Amino acid sequence: xxxxxxxxxxxxxxxxxxxxxxxxxxxxxxxxxxxxxxxxxxxxxxxxxxxxxxxxxxxxxxxxxxxxxxxxxxxxxxxxxxxxxxxxxxxxxxxxxxxxxxxxxxxxxxxxxxxxxxxxxxxxxxxxxxxxxxxxxxxxxxxxxxxxxxxxxxxxxxxxxxxxxxxxxxxxxxxxxxxxx
Numbered sequence: 529x530x531x532x533x534x535x536x537x538x539x540x541x542x543x544x545x546x547x548x549x550x551x552x553x554x555x556x557x558x559x560x561x562x563x564x565x566x567x568x569x570x571x572x573x574x575x576x577x578x579x580x581x582x583x584x585x586x587x588x589x590x591x592x593x594x595x596x597x598x599x600x601x602x603x604x605x606x607x608x609x610x611x612x613x614x615x616x617x618x619x620x621x622x623x624x625x626x627x628x629x630x631x632x633x634x635x636x637x638x639x640x641x642x643x644x645x646x647x648x649x650x651x652x653x654x655x656x657x658x659x660x661x662x663x664x665x666x667x668x669x670x671x672x673x674x675x676x677x678x679x680x681x682x683x684x685x686x687x688x689x690x691x692x693x694x695x696x697x698x699x700x701x702x703x704x705x706x707x708x709x
Contacts, residue, residue, distance in 0.1 A: 570650040571603050571611045576634070577649035579621060580642045583633035586612060597651040672698075 574593050578584060584592070586608055594602040612632055615621040620638035623630040634642065672695075679691040 571607050572615070573645075574603070574650050575608065575611055575615065575632075576620070576638065576642050576645075579632055579634045580639070583624075583631045585629045585631050589632075593651065596649070601651065 575589055578589055578592050586605065589612075590603060590605065590608055612621065612623075615638070616623060616632075618637075619635060620641055621632045622635050623632050625631075676691060676695060679687055683691065
């Protein structure tokens with residue numbers, strides 16, 4: 529994001545339009561990334577972990593992953609369904625159609641692979657390494673950017689300047705956190 533913030537800060541005497549553009553950009557980046565990007569292997573591991581618990585259909589798998597990751601990871605149908613097909617082709621899961629829906633479950637070979645792998649589900653790894661699913665900073669950043677955008681849309685010029693001063697102070701405090709030993 530280098531170069532996207534005004535070099536002199538957001539305080540009095542600075543043109544605030546650049547600040548609002550920077551906040552829109554920041555909010556956009558946090559919303560796109562919410563948390564670490566998950567790879568194909570993570571989708572596979574997540575699907576196997578969930579099916580080890582109980583049979584599910586594709587959208588149940590997507591919802592479970594989203595719920596267990598605290599809303600920070602919601603794989604697309606375009607990544608889950610090909611993974612399900614691949615696992616079926618490998619003989620690790622089977623599909624049973626009922627009421628127009630395919631419900632997937634582990635085969636014996638699938639249960640053996642899950643037992644042998646002994647790996648944790650991707651959302652559990654994130655919780656263990658960060659103490660919170662995907663960390664609290666992105667959510668706080670989104671909330672701050674949304675509040676700043678609301679002031680920009682609804683506030684008077686004086687309120688916009690007050691908001692700019694608050695954000696300038698917040699920026700200084702954040703950098704002071706990094707400066708601590």
